[in-house]
Amino acid sequence: xxxxxxIAVFIVGVLLLSATxxxxxxxxxxxxxxxxxxxxxxxxxxxxxxKVPNMVTAVLADFRGYDTMFETVVxxxxxxxxxxxxxxxEGSDSSIDYDNDDNGAGLLARFTxxxxxxxxxxxxxxxxxxxxxxxxxxFQGGVMLGASYILLALAFGLSKAKRIFSERRTMIFAAVGxxxxxxxxxxxxxxxxxFLNYSVLDSILPGDAMMARSYSMLVVEIGVAFTVTAIMFSxxxxxxxxxxxxxxx
Amino acid sequence: MTEHFPILILLVPLFGAxxxxxxxxxxxxxxxxxxxxxxxxxxIISLFTIIIVLSDKVQTxxxxxxxxxxEANGYEVGIELRVDILAALVVFAVTFVGFVNTIYSKTRAxxxxxxxxxxxxxxxxxxxxxxxxxxxxxxxFNLYVLIEITSLTSYALIAMxxxxxxxxxxxxxxxxxxxxxxxxxxxxxxxxxxxxxxxxDIRMVLGNNDLWEHQSIIVAFIFIMLGxxxxxxxxxxxxxxxxxxxxxxxMTGTFMAPLMTKVMVYVMIRVMVWLFGWDFVYSDQHVWRExxxxxxxxxxxxxxxxxxxxxDIKKMLTYLIIAEVxxxxxxxxLGNVTGQAGAFYHILxxxxxxxxxxxxxxxxxxxxxxxxxxxxxxxxxxxxxxxIGFTVGALSMIxxxxxxxxxxxxxxxxxxxKAGQWEYVCALIFSSLVxxxxxxxxxxxxxxxxxAGVKEDLSPSDSDANPDTGIKEVPWSMLVPLFIASGSVxxxxxxxxxxxxxxxxALEVMxx
Amino acid sequence: MDPIIANFIEENIVPKxxxxxxxxxxxxxxxxxxxxxxxxxxxxxxxxxxTAIILFxxxxxxxxxxxxxxxxxxxxxHHQEAGAHSEAGSENLKHNIIDKxxxxxxxxxxxxxxxxVVGVSTLGLALAISQRIHKSFGTLEEDEILNKLRPGGxx
Numbered sequence: 001x002x003x004x005x006x007i008a009v010f011i012v013g014v015l016l017l018s019a020t021x022x023x024x025x026x027x028x029x030x031x032x033x034x035x036x037x038x039x040x041x042x043x044x045x046x047x048x049x050x051k052v053p054n055m056v057t058a059v060l061a062d063f064r065g066y067d068t069m070f071e072t073v074v075x076x077x078x079x080x081x082x083x084x085x086x087x088x089x090e091g092s093d094s095s096i097d098y099d100n101d102d103n104g105a106g107l108l109a110r111f112t113x114x115x116x117x118x119x120x121x122x123x124x125x126x127x128x129x130x131x132x133x134x135x136x137x138x139f140q141g142g143v144m145l146g147a148s149y150i151l152l153a154l155a156f157g158l159s160k161a162k163r164i165f166s167e168r169r170t171m172i173f174a175a176v177g178x179x180x181x182x183x184x185x186x187x188x189x190x191x192x193x194x195f196l197n198y199s200v201l202d203s204i205l206p207g208d209a210m211m212a213r214s215y216s217m218l219v220v221e222i223g224v225a226f227t228v229t230a231i232m233f234s235x236x237x238x239x240x241x242x243x244x245x246x247x248x249x
Numbered sequence: 250m251t252e253h254f255p256i257l258i259l260l261v262p263l264f265g266a267x268x269x270x271x272x273x274x275x276x277x278x279x280x281x282x283x284x285x286x287x288x289x290x291x292x293i294i295s296l297f298t299i300i301i302v303l304s305d306k307v308q309t310x311x312x313x314x315x316x317x318x319x320e321a322n323g324y325e326v327g328i329e330l331r332v333d334i335l336a337a338l339v340v341f342a343v344t345f346v347g348f349v350n351t352i353y354s355k356t357r358a359x360x361x362x363x364x365x366x367x368x369x370x371x372x373x374x375x376x377x378x379x380x381x382x383x384x385x386x387x388x389x390f391n392l393y394v395l396i397e398i399t400s401l402t403s404y405a406l407i408a409m410x411x412x413x414x415x416x417x418x419x420x421x422x423x424x425x426x427x428x429x430x431x432x433x434x435x436x437x438x439x440x441x442x443x444x445x446x447x448x449x450d451i452r453m454v455l456g457n458n459d460l461w462e463h464q465s466i467i468v469a470f471i472f473i474m475l476g477x478x479x480x481x482x483x484x485x486x487x488x489x490x491x492x493x494x495x496x497x498x499x500m501t502g503t504f505m506a507p508l509m510t511k512v513m514v515y516v517m518i519r520v521m522v523w524l525f526g527w528d529f530v531y532s533d534q535h536v537w538r539e540x541x542x543x544x545x546x547x548x549x550x551x552x553x554x555x556x557x558x559x560x561d562i563k564k565m566l567t568y569l570i571i572a573e574v575x576x577x578x579x580x581x582x583l584g585n586v587t588g589q590a591g592a593f594y595h596i597l598x599x600x601x602x603x604x605x606x607x608x609x610x611x612x613x614x615x616x617x618x619x620x621x622x623x624x625x626x627x628x629x630x631x632x633x634x635x636x637i638g639f640t641v642g643a644l645s646m647i648x649x650x651x652x653x654x655x656x657x658x659x660x661x662x663x664x665x666x667k668a669g670q671w672e673y674v675c676a677l678i679f680s681s682l683v684x685x686x687x688x689x690x691x692x693x694x695x696x697x698x699x700x701a702g703v704k705e706d707l708s709p710s711d712s713d714a715n716p717d718t719g720i721k722e723v724p725w726s727m728l729v730p731l732f733i734a735s736g737s738v739x740x741x742x743x744x745x746x747x748x749x750x751x752x753x754x755a756l757e758v759m760x761x
Numbered sequence: 762m763d764p765i766i767a768n769f770i771e772e773n774i775v776p777k778x779x780x781x782x783x784x785x786x787x788x789x790x791x792x793x794x795x796x797x798x799x800x801x802x803x804x805x806x807x808x809x810x811x812t813a814i815i816l817f818x819x820x821x822x823x824x825x826x827x828x829x830x831x832x833x834x835x836x837x838x839h840h841q842e843a844g845a846h847s848e849a850g851s852e853n854l855k856h857n858i859i860d861k862x863x864x865x866x867x868x869x870x871x872x873x874x875x876x877x878v879v880g881v882s883t884l885g886l887a888l889a890i891s892q893r894i895h896k897s898f899g900t901l902e903e904d905e906i907l908n909k910l911r912p913g914g915x916x
Contacts, residue, residue: 005796013788015472016434017781019465023441024774032454034824034866041321042862042868043830053832056874064871066328069380070394071875074261074401075812077375080270081405082889084368085415087875089274139874161890168273175267182263185788190569195256197316221600235885242892390872397879401886408890412897415890417908422887423794425809433876437818446868480840 050213052132061217065196069181072111072224076174081233086243092246106156113155128225132214138224145225146232156243158237167237167245172229177227181220254298255312255332258340261291261382262355266374269367277366277436279597281355284370288377295341301636302337303751304533308758309385312398324449333754335593339384339515342600346507347377353608353730362409369409373504375725376402377659379425380512389436390446390523393429398479399512400425407497417492424489428479437472448524457505461529464638469536470529473520479515484548494570495563499611502563506570507604511596514577518593519642520722520757521581526691531584545579546676549570553683562610562619565687570682573599579673580661586760590666591657592754597748598645598653605642609635612723612731622761625691626698632722634731636695641735643688645742647651648681651665653741660749696716730732779820786813800891800901804884811880815873830867832859872915 024031033039042055042063050056060068104110110119130139153161185196193200198216199209237245265287269280302310317327319399332340351373360368368397379398386392404425408418431759440446442465443454462467475486482490494506507572521530531538552572559565580592617624645654658677665674722728741748774781790813792908793806891901 002796004793008795009788009792012791013784015468016784016787019438020777020784021773022463022465022782023777023780026820027823030825031441032822033441033444033821037321037324038445038450039866039868043864043866045559047859053834055830055832055864056870059867059871060874062315063317063327067388067391067394067875070391070398071878073375073378074394074398074879074882077398077401077405078885078888079371080368080371081408081886084362084365084372084405085408085886085893086889087365088262089364100880116801135829138880156499162771166645171270174479175270175681178263179267182260182267186260189253189256194313194316194810195253195260198315199316211902239885239888239892242896248327249874388877394875394879397883404886404890408893412894413910416910417891419800419887419890419894422883422890423803423807426811426883427791427794430810434817437814439819440869441821517810606808650823668832 011028042066049210050217052214054132054134054136054219056135057131057137057217057221060199060218062213065185065220068220069178069185070180070222072181072227075248076227077180077233079170079174079234082235082238086238087245088243104153104155104160107153113151117148117152120151121145122149128221129218130215131221139228140220141221142225142228143232145229146236149229149233150209150236151236153233158241161233162237162245165230165233167234170234173230174227174234177223177225177230183220184216214222251297251301251334252310252312253386254294254301255310255330256314257293258295258298258440259300259343259385260376261294262344262381266371266378269371269374272367272735274364274367277359277613280367280370281351281358284374285348287350287374288344288351289354289458290343291381292341292348294345295337295512297710298332299334299337299341301708302332302334319354324760328388328391329447330385331448332385333522333758334751335515336384338597338752339360339512340381342597343377343380343384343475346600346604347373347504349604349730349733350500350504352639353727354505355726356724357498357500357727361500365409369406369500372402372406372588373501374670374755376406376504380462380508384515388446389439389448389451393433393436394451395431396429396516397517400429401511403509406505407493407502410485410496410498411499413492414498417489417496421489421493423480424486428476428486430476431472432476432481433474435469435471435476436551438472442469448519452524452526456526466529467535470525474517477513477517477520481510481574481578483574484544484551484571485645487548487552487574490571491564491567494528495565497563499615503604503607505612506567506607507600510570510574511577514581514596517578518581519588519624522756527760530582538584541582542579542673543742545575545582546672549573549680550674557683557687560623562614562620562622563607564751565622566606566610570599570603571683573603574678576657576661576680579670579676580664583664583665583670583673585667586753587660588666589756589760590749591660591664591755592661593655593752594745594749598619598657598738601646601734601737602634602642602652602654605638605731605738606646608727608731608734609639609642610631612727613639622691622694625695626693634722637730638728640692641738643684643691645738647684647688652738653745654738656742656745656749690703698709768798773882779823783813783817783820785815789813798903800894804887804891807887808880808884811876811883815876817870817882818873820878823874824862824865828863830864830870832864835898858871 010202025122030033042059046055046058047053049060050062124141124144126135128138129145131137149161149165152164188200189195191200191203198213201216202209202212205212265283268283272279272283287344302308312330314328319325362369376399379395379402382395383392383399386395404418404422406423408415416733439451442460442463445451445454455461475512479486494502497505527545550573552568552575556568556572558563559568577592577595580588580595612625613628613632614620641652645652648655648658658681662674662677665677774915790806790810794803797806808854847857894906895901898909900906
């Protein structure tokens with residue numbers, strides 16, 4: 001088996017590397033990808049058409065917004081899939097056992113986390129909201145927010161985190177996040193444009209068509225952040241407790 | 250509103266999945282109803298889409314997401330959908346099979362996935378969203394994301410079964426990720442050389458700059474093909490399929506076996522015909538055409554022989570799927586439009602007959618409690634309705650008229666003869682003979698054999714049960730899908746001329 | 762012989778070293794996925810493989826003189842504080858032709874955001890499946906699991 005693997009990997013590697021002879025060299029600004037029409041359009045015209053200086057966010061949430069919607073669905077599937085495969089529902093409906101339950105980490109960890117957590121969460125919300133002007137956006141902020149809840153679970157014990165973010169609530173948050181994204185696109189449909197065509201929303205949003213795109217990107221990123229937060233926490237709580245959701249790490 | 254139909258086909262099951270998750274696990278009945286309604290609406294919309302696409306003034310629906318016109322000097326800036334008659338037919342097949350399978354799952358859901366019925370329905374609807382998206386999209390990277398959606402949902406759906414299912418699902422994860430990543434690498438190589446991700450634009454750039462003979466384009470083609478072949482279980486990359494489909498919960502198996510590999514065959518035909526084009530794929534400079542046809546021949550022969558050797562019904566059917574994939578790959582690579590059209594028609598016909606056979610096999614395994622071929626003993630007397638359905642599917646696999654299997658073999662053989670690939674024609678005939686041996690052995694047992702043991706002990710006062718054996722027919726909610734499947738096998742056969750003309754015209758347009 | 766090798770290295774490997782490094786990383790990951798016996802080691806190989814593909818894509822979008830793909834307006838704020846020239850200055854910047862060589866290509870970054878999410882989801886699901894396997898079989902070594910499944914093997 002090892003020999004077969006070695007041969008297969010060698011052949012694949014040689015094939016992949018044989019193509020590099022006609023690749024552009026690293027950093028070449030005149031390569032077909034970097035000099036191409038599509039990338040030039042993204043760099044030169046994005047801010048004029050969408051009023052968003054961060055080209056990556058604009059491409060992610062507007063030009064290729066359909067793709068981002070499916071990306072959010074992917075992470076949603078991962079969350080539901082982990083619950084579907086791993087979750088053991090018998091015996092978890094009993095009330096939380098306060099005596100036997102774990103209290104998380106020691107005193108020092110709890111104290112530090114209780115100081116830091118609000119700042120983490122505010123920074124995460126800032127990253128979500130400021131994705132237009134600096135590196136950031138829905139995914140990045142959502143992961144940070146999810147990580148803050150995981151930190152809460154690590155420091156104070158899973159039961160305390162579950163009181164704040166129960167399983168039912170994570171599912172609702174995750175579904176609501178995608179609802180916001182897809183619903184916003186359907187709103188564009190109802191107002192006469194194509195799916196996810198934000199410019200037709202200038203009739204209900206303040207500003208002209210370009211500002212409507214900018215605002216819609218924010219709404220869509222908020223939807224993404226909801227889903228990512230909920231699923232990050234749900235993935236952690238299921239994987240660390242082997243589906244029982246009773247004791248933490 | 251009708252111009253938005255392509256995206257609505259996707260959105261309805263997506264909303265259905267979200268509603269099912271919000272309904273929660275306490276309400277399995279309502280989850281089933283939601284799922285049924287959303288898939289029904291989606292099938293109806295896709296039927297209307299077929300009608301729209303067939304009308305003269307609309308041959309292809311092009312739908313641009315976000316309304317972005319090609320603003321970069323004629324290059325597409327956003328993602329667009331492209332729906333022609335081929336895509337519309339496959340989308341209808343996907344949503345319709347999903348709808349019928351949901352009817353089948355009504356009684357089986359609670360038994361097979363205790364307590365997680367809502368997650369099952371959510372995952373199935375998301376799988377349908379992924380499959381429809383794959384068929385309709387015109388963007389190479391979007392195709393990767395949708396392939397991963399279908400893969401992830403199928404990993405989860407298979408792993409919800411027993412422990413052997415979990416192990417097969419893990420194997421599927423490893424092989425499926427390799428396949429999808431190879432596809433992604435191929436797309437990356439194309440992007441480096443062309444600078445765009447839209448399938449039409451890639452073809453235009455490749456043609457304008459005459460990049461056809463560059464090593465990177467050849468390597469890109471090889472890797473995209475390897476990725477798609479892994480996903481469709483083309484021999485010898487088929488290792489994940491038999492275990493994954495045989496051990497999956499029955500309502501998952503009946504859904505995935507007809508559809509997943511066939512949609513990947515559609516992707517392969519799209520990439521060959523539309524992305525790279527006739528001249529590149531079939532040119533004599535590249536040695537791969539002969540090579541792939543020989544690989545297809547080996548796949549057909551190996552699949553048929555391995556199916557003959559099996560004693561487990563479901564494993565046998567999965568090896569037959571591998572042989573059928575060999576038919577389609579060989580047909581597409583023959584080098585003439587008849588072959589391509591035959592392979593495409595076989596996508597639809599194989600979906601119907603695999604669906605029919607898998608439902609029948611699942612019903613029999615459920616009632617008799619035994620999954621080996623000996624379960625068929627004496628079944629013609631005891632479960633006649635089920636056996637009628639099974640017979641229709643079996644005759645189609647063998648290739649007898651008027652089932653669709655006969656006509657698809659006919660087209661593939663005539664394509665093979667036109668192209669002079671006699672090894673392919675011989676492999677098809679050989680496979681039909683082997684299928685005949687397999688299925689007539691089963692018919693002989695079912696007609697003449699002694700009745701196999703009973704799974705449930707039924708009291709004599711049970712009016713549905715046959716008085717001397719106790720094996721009774723299954724409830725109507727499981728028989729109706731079987732009859733719809735057998736009916737569609739016959740319907741596709743009767744309509745084969747019309748369908749073939751539509752397919753051939755569309756492919757000729759694509760090939761110019 | 763030596764000048765040929767040196768020439769090959771100088772023309773094909775040095776200016777394109779990013780492709781070489783990432784393909785070698787991919788092959789390491791692929792080897793682990795195919796040949797390792799332990800399920801978790803296979804998953805680590807999968808993670809290496811996917812990460813190498815992500816790095817490969819991102820390296821496509823690099824430009825020698827390019828910075829991050831965010832158009833910054835620090836210059837215009839300066840102008841507005843300057844006073845008299847403020848109107849003309851900020852107008853100028855608004856209609857400024859943006860030099861595309863100063864910004865890295867944004868498209869690979871966008872694609873790889875999606876690919877990272879897909880990779881994380883696959884890894885999470887695969888870990889859940891391997892936990893399930895461990896619960897059912899008690900081991901994570903593939904040959905031991907197959908031994909248990911064979912008809913002769915004890916459970």
